[in-house]
Amino acid sequence: xxxxxxxxxxxxxxxxxxxxxxxxxxxxxxxxxxxxxxxxxxxxxxxxxxxxxxxxxxxxxxxxxxxxxxxxxxxxxxxxxxxxxxxxxxxxxxxxxxxxxxxxxxxxxxxxxxxxxxxxxxxxxxxxxxxxxxxxxxxxxxxxxxxxxxxxxxxxxxxxxxxxxxxxxxxxxxxxxxxxxxxxxxxxxxxxxxxxxxxxxxxxxxxxxxxxxxxxxxxxxxxxxxxxxxxxxxxxxxxxxxxxxxxxxxxxxxxxxxxxxxxxxxxxxxxxxxxxxxxxxxxxxxxxxxxxxxxxxxxxxxxxxxxxxxxxxxxxxxxxxxxxxxxxxxxxxxxxxxxxxxxxxxxxxxxxxxxxxxxxxxxxxxxxxxxx
Numbered sequence: 001x002x003x004x005x006x007x008x009x010x011x012x013x014x015x016x017x018x019x020x021x022x023x024x025x026x027x028x029x030x031x032x033x034x035x036x037x038x039x040x041x042x043x044x045x046x047x048x049x050x051x052x053x054x055x056x057x058x059x060x061x062x063x064x065x066x067x068x069x070x071x072x073x074x075x076x077x078x079x080x081x082x083x084x085x086x087x088x089x090x091x092x093x094x095x096x097x098x099x100x101x102x103x104x105x106x107x108x109x110x111x112x113x114x115x116x117x118x119x120x121x122x123x124x125x126x127x128x129x130x131x132x133x134x135x136x137x138x139x140x141x142x143x144x145x146x147x148x149x150x151x152x153x154x155x156x157x158x159x160x161x162x163x164x165x166x167x168x169x170x171x172x173x174x175x176x177x178x179x180x181x182x183x184x185x186x187x188x189x190x191x192x193x194x195x196x197x198x199x200x201x202x203x204x205x206x207x208x209x210x211x212x213x214x215x216x217x218x219x220x221x222x223x224x225x226x227x228x229x230x231x232x233x234x235x236x237x238x239x240x241x242x243x244x245x246x247x248x249x250x251x252x253x254x255x256x257x258x259x260x261x262x263x264x265x266x267x268x269x270x271x272x273x274x275x276x277x278x279x280x281x282x283x284x285x286x287x288x289x290x291x292x293x294x295x296x297x298x299x300x301x302x303x304x305x306x307x308x309x310x311x312x313x314x315x316x317x318x319x320x321x322x323x324x325x326x327x328x329x330x331x332x333x334x335x336x337x338x339x340x341x342x343x344x345x346x347x348x349x350x351x352x353x354x355x356x357x358x359x360x361x362x363x364x365x366x367x368x369x370x371x372x
């Protein structure tokens with residue numbers, strides 16, 4: 001009888017490309033668990049609504065209730081022996097929903113893993129109501145093991161339950177995406193890149209303003225922006241900024257693309273500019289993929305950027321183009337581009353490769369199943 005894992009997560013529309021890092025990560029988790037040899041039973045989370053109008057809020061509530069009923073039915077008539085329930089959580093407004101799921105799984109006698117996916121857990125906890133903190137505390141206490149996408153969550157977990165079994169489960173880069181050897185970068189010029197969603201919370205305006213400052217200092221410099229947008233007004237304002245500041249010759253925009261085309265964008269770039277203030281920013285897939293190709297990440301401390309980058313010199317706490325430009329200049333003027341570029345590449349190979357994370361996940365689940 002094969003060990004079984006009931007995986008509750010949001011996988012998105014299987015007919016489409018995954019939307020955002022959460023769906024990407026959940027699909028990759030599914031692949032790894034199957035690769036480990038486990039029988040994985042999917043319990044798919046409700047699909048998100050497009051906006052939070054009154055009608056959609058009512059629709060979302062109905063979806064949640066139906067989801068709880070489906071979850072309960074599957075576990076009630078499911079196999080309890082040699083089985084573990086793995087719940088992928090995003091806390092915040094869904095903490096009450098997730099608390100219900102953990103309670104049901106434990107009531108039905110299942111060993112339960114709660115995965116903290118995404119950032120912002122500390123902020124939600126500190127600014128949440130007493131009821132919020134009570135529900136979140138219950139999730140941590142009742143779960144047999146807490147998986148965390150970021151090391152930054154460990155402090156909160158330990159405050160709630162210092163003896164809680166916890167496991168670091170970061171995002172990783174697929175094996176066919178990581179170059180076998182360090183990709184040599186061009187000399188005597190600076191090539192910068194941003195790729196990902198083009199939105200106001202990613203602060204693409206700051207990326208462009210950083211480019212403007214650096215362009216005034218360095219003649220051989222370029223910036224490529226790769227990604228799709230949903231807000232035409234915001235996107236048009238970025239294009240206007242490029243035209244009005246005479247940056248058209250050194251700034252290029254490209255649509256989102258597949259991994260093969262993305263490699264072409266990455267191979268000759270030196271810096272990945274990432275001034276995100278996304279509230280739910282976790283372990284950025286885009287930033288880690290950029291590091292895999294030797295790009296030096298210049299990032300805000302949002303989400304889990306600090307622990308992933310592991311170099312305070314590359315973290316910019318002040319959300320200003322001047323601060324980002326100064327960070328790049330220090331590295332260029334100090335002749336440390338190749339040093340930091342190689343460090344980015346090696347860090348991904350060592351800590352965030354699919355093989356590394358697979359082996360760690362496999363060992364952890366072997367440990368968890370010993371007591372099932």
